[in-house]
Each structure stands twice: as C-alpha cells, then as structure tokens.
Amino acid sequence: MNLVVPNTVKNIDGSLVTPEIISDDGDYEKPNVKWHLPEFINEVSFIFYQPVTVGKAKARFHGRVTQPLKEVYTVSYDVDGTVIKTKVEAGTRITAPKPPTKQGYVFKGWYTEKNGGHEWNFSTDYMSGNDFTLYAMFKAETTEKAVNLTRYVKYIRGNAGIYKLPREDNSLKQGTLASHRCKALTVDREARNGGELWYRLKNIGGTKAENLSLDRYDKIEYDKGVTAYARVKNAPGNAVWTKPYNTAGATLVNKLSVYQGKNMRILREAKTPITTWYQFSIDGKVIGWVDTRALNTFYKQSMEIPIQLTRYVSANKGNEAYYKVPVVDSPIKWGTLAKYKNQTLIVDRTATVEGQLWYRIRTSSTFIGWTKAANLRAQK
Structure with a gap:
C-alpha cells in the first residue's frame, strides 16, 4: 500500500520543517512524507525538531505528527460485465447501490460468485479485509396472457422443441415441431420469459414464437x-x-x-x-x-475464361454445330460451321466442360457462339 501525507509543519518564517524521524521506513520528498507499506497498520507518524530562542535562552523543541489509517478496500459491482468500483472501510457495512435493471428480467440481488454463491445482505454483512466483487443476479420475468392466434411451423424450424412450460429444459421437452409442419396451429396463450416470446399451441405444448410464422408458406428471398x-x-x-x-x-x-x-x-x-x-x-x-x-x-458461366486466339474451321468440320453455351443441347443449337469456312475466327472465351474444351467464337463483326475446340484449327 502506498501512502502520501503532506507535511504541514512550518517554521516561524513560514517554511516547512523537515521531518527527522519517519516511522515504518518512510521517506520525505518535500512537501510530502511517503510510505510503502507491505500490509495494513493502524497509523504512521514522523518527528521533527526545531530550535527555539526566547530572549537569551535557547531550547530545542520537538513534536510528533501522527496519521491514523483506515483499512479501506475495493468493492466491484459487476452487472453482466459492466463494473463499477467503490472504496469501503473494512469492518463497516456496505451501502447498497441502486438496483440495476435488465429488460425481460427481475433483479434478484448481489452475490459473491458469478453463478451464485452467497447473497450479500447489506444490513448484516460487513466489509472484509480484502478486495472483492459482487455480481448482479437476475431471474427471467415471465408474463402470460390468453390469446387466439393461428400460426404455422417455419420449415427450417421443424426440429425445434415443444415444452411443457415456456423454458428450454430437456426435462420439460415433449417432442419437436416436425410432425406439425404445414398445419394450421392454434395459439391459446403467449408468454414472455427473459425477453423471449413463447407460444402455447393448443393441445400440443409451448415453443418459441420465432419457430412459427403467420404464413403457411415459405417466402422467396x-x-x-x-x-x-x-x-x-x-x-x-x-x-x-x-x-x-x-x-x-x-x-x-x-x-x-x-x-x-x-x-x-x-x-x-x-x-x-x-x-x-x-x-x-x-x-x-x-x-x-x-x-x-x-x-x-x-x-x-463462372467456368468461362477470357482468351484471345485466332482459329479457322477445320476442313472436315463444316457440319459441326455451334451453340448458345458450351453444351450439346438441340434447343440452344444456333447453326453449323459451314458458312464460316475459310473465314478468320476470333476466340474470346474458353471453357472446359466435362473434360471437353470449348471455344466461343466470332468474326470481326459478328458474334457466332460456342463450338468444340476440336472443330477448329490454328492455321488456315
């Protein structure tokens, strides 16, 4: 523990009187007396001497300055990770802070452990001789009311659970929503538990509202x-x-x-x-x-690769087809290569489809389509 006490002892001319003896290995760094204490003690002190002249008589006056100490420690109040700290004297009662709030929950009290421990009683419990943390504990606030709604199981929520009470607890689980898909379900009660909305399905059980939909059908995204x-x-x-x-x-x-x-x-x-x-x-x-x-x-289409080549129709390939895309499929056949014989063709894209290399071709002015690379040659 580091302690600093300002020196207020002054000479008749107003200057500070330097301490000559400082308890507990303290040091004087004008204008402060400083201590580094390994543990708590009840007090620290320093002694000063001052020569005094009265008429022709001279004397040496000395005095002792004592500073009583209070044993003070830190109490940290943790509310879901948000921490506020305060100093409290050991052996005294802690002043209760303002109760925290959390939507959908009721504040239970301050506890000595994050997941429980001892509930602190601000009327009877006293500050101990060390720093410690008190944790805010909450319990889910459950409110229920009767309703009359129609809902449908969201397809992707078919494996969501059905429970006896509005709480995800395996001991309360009664099954899943899978067998209730595509059916109009009646909701007769709704409950909020810890901020989550639950629906009770008539003659079935409870499930989270997020598992259900107003619409019988899925939406197209x-x-x-x-x-x-x-x-x-x-x-x-x-x-x-x-x-x-x-x-x-x-x-x-x-x-x-x-x-x-x-x-x-x-x-x-x-x-x-x-x-x-x-x-x-x-x-x-x-x-x-x-x-x-x-x-x-x-x-x-992502399989296509840009390229720049010059090709010509092979002599015996005039009857071979070209297509809208690099797949042999009669509805997208655009024609044969016969009318492009002896013409210079530009290849601007290539694609390998099921091991077959294809070229997309055009003339200098006309887009043609896709044909197998084997139908073309590099030289005229």
Whole structure:
C-alpha cells in the first residue's frame, strides 16, 4: 500500500520543517512524507525538531505528527460485465447501490460468485479485509396472457422443441415441431420469459414464437435468371415442383428420378428458407423447380475464361454445330460451321466442360457462339 501525507509543519518564517524521524521506513520528498507499506497498520507518524530562542535562552523543541489509517478496500459491482468500483472501510457495512435493471428480467440481488454463491445482505454483512466483487443476479420475468392466434411451423424450424412450460429444459421437452409442419396451429396463450416470446399451441405444448410464422408458406428471398446445365445427382427423396417447394401455389410435377441422365438447362435460381432451387427445362420444355442439392451442375458461366486466339474451321468440320453455351443441347443449337469456312475466327472465351474444351467464337463483326475446340484449327 502506498501512502502520501503532506507535511504541514512550518517554521516561524513560514517554511516547512523537515521531518527527522519517519516511522515504518518512510521517506520525505518535500512537501510530502511517503510510505510503502507491505500490509495494513493502524497509523504512521514522523518527528521533527526545531530550535527555539526566547530572549537569551535557547531550547530545542520537538513534536510528533501522527496519521491514523483506515483499512479501506475495493468493492466491484459487476452487472453482466459492466463494473463499477467503490472504496469501503473494512469492518463497516456496505451501502447498497441502486438496483440495476435488465429488460425481460427481475433483479434478484448481489452475490459473491458469478453463478451464485452467497447473497450479500447489506444490513448484516460487513466489509472484509480484502478486495472483492459482487455480481448482479437476475431471474427471467415471465408474463402470460390468453390469446387466439393461428400460426404455422417455419420449415427450417421443424426440429425445434415443444415444452411443457415456456423454458428450454430437456426435462420439460415433449417432442419437436416436425410432425406439425404445414398445419394450421392454434395459439391459446403467449408468454414472455427473459425477453423471449413463447407460444402455447393448443393441445400440443409451448415453443418459441420465432419457430412459427403467420404464413403457411415459405417466402422467396430472391428469384433471378441464371445460365447453367446440370444432371440429377440424388434422385431418392427429391421431386420436381411447379414452384419452389412449400411456397404459395407449389404443386408436385413428378419424381426427380424421371429425369435421371438428362441434360437439364437451368433457367432460374430462387432461394427460400429451406434451400436454393433451380428451375429447369429439358429439350426446350420447362419442367419445374428442384432442390439444387439434388443436382450436379456441370456447366456454369463462372467456368468461362477470357482468351484471345485466332482459329479457322477445320476442313472436315463444316457440319459441326455451334451453340448458345458450351453444351450439346438441340434447343440452344444456333447453326453449323459451314458458312464460316475459310473465314478468320476470333476466340474470346474458353471453357472446359466435362473434360471437353470449348471455344466461343466470332468474326470481326459478328458474334457466332460456342463450338468444340476440336472443330477448329490454328492455321488456315
């Protein structure tokens, strides 16, 4: 403990009198007397001497200055990590601070441990001889009222729990919401527990309000056009829908296995809370929407690489086709290479699709399309 006491002893001329003896190994650094105390003591002191002349008589006057000490320690009040500190004398009662507040909770009291311990009684407990922390404890405030609402399970919340009381506690768990998907559910009571809103589903049990929706259907987060090709990867358990599954108006088209092995031209991409969906066509006919996780996408525009080459149609390749994208698919076939024989062709993009190298070609003035690199040669 470091202690500083200002020297206030002055000579008749107003100058400070230097202490000659300082207790407990103290030092004098004008104008302060300083101590470094390894432990608490009740007091410190210093002695000074001063010559005094009265008439022809001379004497040496001395005095002792004593500074009583109080044993003071720090109490820290911790409210969810926010700490306020105050000094309190040992052996005295602590003055209770203003009770803290927390939305959705009721203040219980101040405790000696972060997760409990002894509740501090400001009327009977006394400050100990050391620094310590008191932690604010809260309990969730539960308020309930009767309601009459209709809600639906959010698809992605199907595994959320159902509880006997509005509290996530495995001993109170009665099941999950999975079997209640796509059903109109009646909410007959709502409760706020620690700031969280809970609903009691009639004849079912309680669940967090965030697991339920006003709408029977999932919302589409975005819907945009894309250019890609894919094939079925995982048919079992997957189907094709007129719209992304569980959105308004979605009806079953067919099992996905019906389209196994076929080139699926991807037209649009949409996202719902469940997953991302592709709308596809086969042989120019729009089929429907499928979960992207069930497909293997073998071509997408990000596979294309800019390049600058000059090429010519190979002598025996005039009947070979060129396409809108680097995939052999009759609905996107734009023509054959015959009319470009003997012309200088510019290659501006390349893509490798399923091991096959493709070039995107044009003349100096006309965009042509994609053809296999094997249909072209480097020299005229």
